Amino acid sequence: xxxxxxxxxxxxxxxxxxxxxxxxxxxxxxxxxxxxxxxxxxxxxxxxxxxxxxxxxxxxxxxxxxxxxxxxxxxxxxxxxxxxxxxxxxxxxxxxxxxxxxxxxxxxxxxxxxxxxxxxxxxxxxxxxxxxxxxxxxxxxxxxxxxxxxxxxxxxxxxxxxxxxxxxxxxxxxxxxxxxxxxxxxxxxxxxxxxxxxxxxxxxxxxxxxxxxxxxxxxxxxxxxxxxxxxxxxxxxxxxxxxxxxxxxxxxxxxxxxxxxxxxxxxxxxxxxxxxxxxxxxxxxxxxxxxxxxxxxxxxxxxxxxxxxxx
Numbered sequence: 001x002x003x004x005x006x007x008x009x010x011x012x013x014x015x016x017x018x019x020x021x022x023x024x025x026x027x028x029x030x031x032x033x034x035x036x037x038x039x040x041x042x043x044x045x046x047x048x049x050x051x052x053x054x055x056x057x058x059x060x061x062x063x064x065x066x067x068x069x070x071x072x073x074x075x076x077x078x079x080x081x082x083x084x085x086x087x088x089x090x091x092x093x094x095x096x097x098x099x100x101x102x103x104x105x106x107x108x109x110x111x112x113x114x115x116x117x118x119x120x121x122x123x124x125x126x127x128x129x130x131x132x133x134x135x136x137x138x139x140x141x142x143x144x145x146x147x148x149x150x151x152x153x154x155x156x157x158x159x160x161x162x163x164x165x166x167x168x169x170x171x172x173x174x175x176x177x178x179x180x181x182x183x184x185x186x187x188x189x190x191x192x193x194x195x196x197x198x199x200x201x202x203x204x205x206x207x208x209x210x211x212x213x214x215x216x217x218x219x220x221x222x223x224x225x226x227x228x229x230x231x232x233x234x235x236x237x238x239x240x241x242x243x244x245x246x247x248x249x250x251x252x253x254x255x256x257x258x259x260x261x262x263x264x265x266x267x268x269x270x271x272x273x274x275x276x277x278x279x280x281x282x283x284x285x286x287x288x289x290x291x292x293x294x295x296x297x298x299x300x301x302x303x304x305x306x307x308x309x310x311x
Contacts, residue, residue, distance in 0.1 A: 022148035025174045029141035032171070033059065039091050039137050040168050040206045054091045055138035061146075062088040062139075064101075064108035066119050068128055073264050073306055075221065075229035076132065076160060076183065083128025083157070085119065087135045092164055093199035094187075096240075096275035103135065104273070116146040117153070124157050129228050130181065132160040137167050140175065147178060158230055166200060167210040172217070180231045181221075182214035187238065189249025197244065197281070208253055211235065220260050221304070234305070236264045239293050242280050247293045255300040262305035265297060285310060 032038055033047040043053035051058040068081030076082050086099075088108030094100075101107045111119075120131050136143055147159065158180035165184035186207060188194040194203030214233055221232030237250050254261055267290045275281040290310050 020177050022144065025178075026141065026145050026148060029144055029171075029174060033141055038140055038168065038171055040166055040202075041091055042168075055089045057089045057138050058110070059142075060110040060112065061116050061142040062108045062110045063116075063119075064088050066123065068123070068126055069132065072132065073183075073234060073262075075223050075227055075262075076130065076181070076234075078129040078226070078228045080127040080129055082130055082132040082160070083120070083123030083126070084132040084134055085116075085123075087133070087139050089138060090135055090164065091138060091166060091200075094273070095197050095278060096269070096272055096281055098268075098270070098272045100273040113142050113145045114149060116142065117149040117155075120146065120150045120155055121153055124155060128157060130158040130160050131155075132162055132183075134162045135164065136161055137163050137171075140171055144174070144178060160229075161214075165207045165210055166203065167214075168206075169209050169213045172210060172213045176217045180218065181229050182211075182218055182233045183236065184211055184214060184233075185236050185238070186211060186250045186254070187245060189246030189253070193244050193246065204249075212257065215257055215261070220258070221262050234262045234264060236266060238266045238269055239285055239290055240269055240281070241283055241285055241289065243289070244280060248296050251293070251296055251300055251302060255302055259301040260304060261302070263297065263302050264306050265293065265308070267308040267310040 035044045036047050036053055041054040045053035047057065048059045064086040066085045069084035070077045070081045072082050086102060088102050090103035097103050123131060133143060147155065159178065160181040160183055161175065161179040162183040165186055187198065188203055191202060191204050194200045218232050221234060222230050224230055235254055237247065239245060239247055254263060267285055269285045271282045287310050294307060
């Protein structure tokens with residue numbers, strides 16, 4: 001496998017969302033916000049009363065940035081860029097988070113659902129290949145409502161759900177036919193490190209259930225004649241120093257689900273946020289560590305996807 005390898009089906013167009021029962025889904029999702037069960041934490045807080053609960057988010061979507069992004073996987077960024085919307089807040093508490101000002105400190109601004117829809121349309125107008133929703137889990141109701149408003153006004157490009165992979169299956173089911181491309185993380189292959197480094201209990205079961213549901217909805221990655229993603233699943237995995245992510249267990253699960261699923265195997269770890277104070281995480285990834293997991297990837301037959309250079 002190399003940086004540009006891929007064996008993916010071609011698709012002529014994405015779902016254009018006509019016929020989706022937006023009204024029913026918005027009603028169900030908004031009801032879930034009153035005693036919040038949007039993500040697997042099921043905090044039960046009333047999000048209408050203000051920022052609270054695990055994600056520390058209220059009723060309005062909060063975004064840190066929105067722009068054309070060229071640093072995603074090749075089928076996502078393409079030539080013109082991915083229309084990336086970075087949502088503020090996160091349900092995780094990753095000690096090594098590289099985006100901690102956004103995820104942990106809440107940098108960003110609240111906007112209305114109408115403004116969110118308008119920005120999706122502007123990104124499409126600027127030439128984005130897709131609308132890339134980054135850390136969207138806690139704002140699913142607001143996103144669905146924004147998409148419902150944007151589609152009649154001409155939104156036509158695929159929607160990318162770019163999450164930490166800790167998503168509630170019942171919430172995901174309400175996204176079927178709306179999300180075209182799922183781009184989840186599979187961060188850990190065991191629960192102990194997930195709890196220790198990200199503050200999440202029962203991670204493996206919930207993450208695998210979510211990814212399995214995503215795969216059921218969209219299946220294998222399909223691209224157009226230019227290699228731009230139109231529908232399907234791509235999985236990301238960040239390799240941690242000292243095998244703290246239990247990478248082999250993650251890759252073995254993906255291979256069982258389907259060896260055709262593209263895996264983005266990331267080597268970009270560095271000790272961000274609080275990791276510099278944690279002995280086992282306060283160094284960069286070694287080249288031999290990354291080469292070892294590449295060998296596992298090849299041995300399991302996970303031949304689609306991308307690797308990264310390592311310094």
